Amino acid sequence: MGSVNLASEVAKKQTDVIEWLNDLFPDFNLPPEASAEELRARLVDGSVLYAITRRTNPGLLEESWGGDYLSPRTQMEYLSSFLLVVNELSLPTFKVVDLELGPMAPVIACLLSLREHTSSSNGECRSQPLNRSTDFGGDRLENMDVSRGENTRGLQNTISLVEERKHSFPELRTRVLRSPLSSAPSSPLSHQVGHKFHETFQLNQGRHSDLPAAKILEMTKSNSLDTAPTQSLLSIVNGILDECIQRINGEIPQRVACLLRKLVQEIERRISTQAEHIQNKNNLIKPRKQKYLSRIRVLETLATGTSEETRIIINQLQLIKAEKDKVEEKKKIGDQDVIRLRKEKESSERKILELQQALETSKKSYEQQCQLLEAKASLTKVESEEKIKELESLLADSRKKTKELHALSESKIQTWDQKQHTFQSSIVSQLQLVKELRASSELIKHEVVSTKMRWSGELNSFGLKMKELTDAAENYHTVLAENRKLFNEVQELKGNIRVYCRIRPFLYGECKSSTTIDYIGENGELLLTNPSKQGKDGHRTYKFNKVFGPAATQEQVYLDIQPLVQSVLDGYNVCIFAYGQTGSGKTYTMTGPNLSSKEDWGVNCRALHDLFQISRDRKNNIMYEVGVQMVEIYNEQVRDLL
Numbered sequence: 001m002g003s004v005n006l007a008s009e010v011a012k013k014q015t016d017v018i019e020w021l022n023d024l025f026p027d028f029n030l031p032p033e034a035s036a037e038e039l040r041a042r043l044v045d046g047s048v049l050y051a052i053t054r055r056t057n058p059g060l061l062e063e064s065w066g067g068d069y070l071s072p073r074t075q076m077e078y079l080s081s082f083l084l085v086v087n088e089l090s091l092p093t094f095k096v097v098d099l100e101l102g103p104m105a106p107v108i109a110c111l112l113s114l115r116e117h118t119s120s121s122n123g124e125c126r127s128q129p130l131n132r133s134t135d136f137g138g139d140r141l142e143n144m145d146v147s148r149g150e151n152t153r154g155l156q157n158t159i160s161l162v163e164e165r166k167h168s169f170p171e172l173r174t175r176v177l178r179s180p181l182s183s184a185p186s187s188p189l190s191h192q193v194g195h196k197f198h199e200t201f202q203l204n205q206g207r208h209s210d211l212p213a214a215k216i217l218e219m220t221k222s223n224s225l226d227t228a229p230t231q232s233l234l235s236i237v238n239g240i241l242d243e244c245i246q247r248i249n250g251e252i253p254q255r256v257a258c259l260l261r262k263l264v265q266e267i268e269r270r271i272s273t274q275a276e277h278i279q280n281k282n283n284l285i286k287p288r289k290q291k292y293l294s295r296i297r298v299l300e301t302l303a304t305g306t307s308e309e310t311r312i313i314i315n316q317l318q319l320i321k322a323e324k325d326k327v328e329e330k331k332k333i334g335d336q337d338v339i340r341l342r343k344e345k346e347s348s349e350r351k352i353l354e355l356q357q358a359l360e361t362s363k364k365s366y367e368q369q370c371q372l373l374e375a376k377a378s379l380t381k382v383e384s385e386e387k388i389k390e391l392e393s394l395l396a397d398s399r400k401k402t403k404e405l406h407a408l409s410e411s412k413i414q415t416w417d418q419k420q421h422t423f424q425s426s427i428v429s430q431l432q433l434v435k436e437l438r439a440s441s442e443l444i445k446h447e448v449v450s451t452k453m454r455w456s457g458e459l460n461s462f463g464l465k466m467k468e469l470t471d472a473a474e475n476y477h478t479v480l481a482e483n484r485k486l487f488n489e490v491q492e493l494k495g496n497i498r499v500y501c502r503i504r505p506f507l508y509g510e511c512k513s514s515t516t517i518d519y520i521g522e523n524g525e526l527l528l529t530n531p532s533k534q535g536k537d538g539h540r541t542y543k544f545n546k547v548f549g550p551a552a553t554q555e556q557v558y559l560d561i562q563p564l565v566q567s568v569l570d571g572y573n574v575c576i577f578a579y580g581q582t583g584s585g586k587t588y589t590m591t592g593p594n595l596s597s598k599e600d601w602g603v604n605c606r607a608l609h610d611l612f613q614i615s616r617d618r619k620n621n622i623m624y625e626v627g628v629q630m631v632e633i634y635n636e637q638v639r640d641l642l
């Protein structure tokens with residue numbers, strides 16, 4: 001909303017500026033509703049602006065700067081001149097780049113301020129055709145209304161400054177600089193009077209000193225000095241001073257000196273008046289300057305707002321551009337889809353053609369098949385007619401059979417009725433039996449319940465007995481331990497050290513008559529006879545725990561040793577060894593002659609067998625670890641055989 005108001009305000013101001021320029025320069029001839037760019041095109045070369053400067057400051061005179069074509073440098077000089085004047089007037093100004101490319105708002109604001117300034121200080125400028133070659137020419141300025149110069153006297157300081165700065169442009173040639181004094185007097189009437197005054201004192205041949213005293217008195221007494229143009233006064237002063245120079249040794253008449261003093265006084269008076277006037281103008285300009293400065297600030301704020309809006313619009317444009325890119329991308333995808341669909345269409349058309357061809361071929365084959373089928377149908381018709389005849393005969397037969405079957409079924413129905421009757425009677429008897437069975441099942445149920453109760457009682461008693469058995473088993477272990485203890489005590493009683501004697505039979509080739517054994521007792525007595533000795537020395541008796549004769553088997557020998565193996569597993573230390581001379585049968589007794597036969601096993605094999613057997617029997621109660629060590633003791637040296 002703010003931007004719309006701002007835009008309309010700028011447009012309104014632009015219209016005002018165009019109308020003002022049309023009024024100033026009829027040749028400008030730009031429609032009030034022209035766009036900012038059209039206005040820019042008309043102002044950008046600086047000629048119009050420079051013409052405005054001249055119209056508002058007629059004292060600024062330039063030589064013609066060329067024809068219709070303006071070089072860029074000339075354009076820049078025009079613009080610089082215009083901007084210098086605007087700056088010196090403390091009016092809102094603008095940058096050259098604003099006029100060329102930027103927003104026109106600062107240019108329009110500047111021109112409006114200039115219009116206000118000129119209308120307030122100068123009144124409306126008279127319209128003149130805008131002709132660069134004549135408008136900028138110096139001849140026209142000679143004929144310009146002097147009163148306009150009077151009204152723009154407040155700008156003379158500015159003009160002076162402009163002229164000074166123009167010297168910085170070498171191409172600019174200042175032609176005339178009107179001094180403030182040269183612009184007086186101030187009215188057309190006084191201008192006329194001034195001319196008369198000048199004509200009065202115009203000397204064709206004579207000198208000022210030659211003027212009659214009456215005429216000089218008339219000049220000094222009358223108020224014609226007040227109304228005379230300053231240019232005339234200066235020319236008279238110059239004339240008098242020229243005379244003085246020419247007459248170096250001559251005397252200047254008193255009256256001429258009086259006239260000169262009068263003229264100088266008048267010039268001084270005018271200078272002081274101009275100074276006061278300038279001071280007043282300066283005082284007037286100061287508040288205006290303040291006002292314009294505040295307007296500049298407002299315009300800057302508006303310009304900032306405009307830039308913000310421009311930024312928003314740029315952002316929106318970027319968004320629109322992004323959307324446009326998306327739409328184009330979608331369009332591309334759509335084009336690709338169209339191409340793909342076209343390809344699919346072509347492929348489907350090819351397929352349709354193929355299908356049509358296949359259809360035609362199948363149609364032909366179908367027609368052939370139809371012809372074949374028709375031929376077959378005619379054959380089949382004949383056959384079917386024959387079959388119908390056959391079927392009719394069969395139907396007659398079947399009707400006959402049906403009648404027979406009907407009769408048969410009736411007889412069967414009767415039979416079935418009889419059977420039904422029988423079944424019904426049997427069902428009645430079965431029902432009776434079922435009732436009896438139910439009664440018997442009830443009895444059985446009672447029996448089962450009573451048996452259950454009885455069994456539960458028996459189970460209870462069984463549990464009690466099991467408990468007793470468990471207790472007994474526990475007692476059994478105790479008793480078993482007691483038995484073991486007693487067993488080992490028996491073994492101890494038998495003797496911790498037992499000595500058995502085994503007499504081996506004669507070997508093949510040994511003489512049996514050389515035997516010395518006389519008697520072998522039941523309790524381990526052994527009586528030996530030595531035939532070489534007489535008397536008591538010829539008989540010797542020995543006592544062992546037991547003596548095994550030559551006929552004793554390996555098993556008999558081991559039976560006496562076996563209880564010691566059990567003692568080993570009960571935790572007692574047992575040692576069994578054989579002692580005897582070479583060839584007496586130690587190896588035979590301890591190992592056995594032939595290990596492949598169980599009967600020939602010696603003590604060692606049998607003891608190891610029993611050791612593992614008993615440990616296996618006791619594995620539920622005791623875990624045994626069995627180890628073996630084998631050493632040789634020879635000449636009191638122990639050697640590990642393993």
Ligand SMILES: Nc1ncnc2c1ncn2[C@@H]1O[C@H](COP(=O)(O)OP(=O)(O)OP(=O)(O)O)[C@@H](O)[C@H]1O
Pocket residue numbers: 503504505507550580581582583584585586587588589593
């Ligand atoms: N009870 C027996 N019955 C039959 N033959 C026997 C008996 N005892 C020993 N022999 C035989 O007697 C011979 C000598 O026996 P054995 O080798 O056991 O004697 P040894 O004491 O071990 O001898 P060494 O000390 O030299 O080793 C062997 O041929 C053996 O078969």
